[in-house]
Amino acid sequence: MDSVRSQHRMLSEPADDDARQLYAGSCTGCEWTTRTPLDAHMLQEAFDEHMTILQEEAHRLAASASDIPGDLEDLRGYMVDGYDADDVNRVFDRLEEATGLSLVCVWEYFDSAGVGGNSQFYVSLEDDRFHEVAGDLWEWLNGDPDCDSTPASPGASSSWIGSKADLTSDFEYDDGRHNCAIRDVED
DSSP states (O other): OHHHHHHHHHHHSOSOGGGOOEEEEOSSSEEEEOSSOOOHHHHHHHHHHHHHHHHHHHHHHHOOGGGSOGGGGGGTTTTTTOOOHHHHHHHHHHHHHHHOOEEEEEEEEEETTEEEEEEEEEEEOTTSOEEEEOTTHHHHHHSOTTSTTSOSSOOOGGGGEEEEOSOOSOOSEEOSSSEEEEEEOOO
């Protein structure tokens, strides 16, 4: 039995001394230890990142490039000259109806004139997690419709779900549809 353990130890140890892991335990229950203690926060981050990758892959496999109906073609370049809260609601309502994905525009502030400042588009998943908009969606909406470099389609809706954003749904302003603001400066 000791020869089996030593063979297992030799086969399972990485060649790099800095990354070497030591085998301890029996054949029925193996434990691995590392030279540096593992932090619970670090493990949680690694787990969250892994789960995000799995979710994104599931979305990619569930959708196809043809999941964008042809009646959305008029949205190509729709926001090339800018957009306001009404434009965002009009466009994002149509995209959500067609794809089931909820898109949100997060603005810098809200005041008596409405939302304003810098803005960013996000995909809002059911568990109130926000993801960066990825793929061709942003360029398709904001690119010049007369320019060949603007994508002909936004791609599959599954390709729009980018990296997990460092945002929560705790905004000072929310219109109840697709516009939120980080600060409400109207007092």
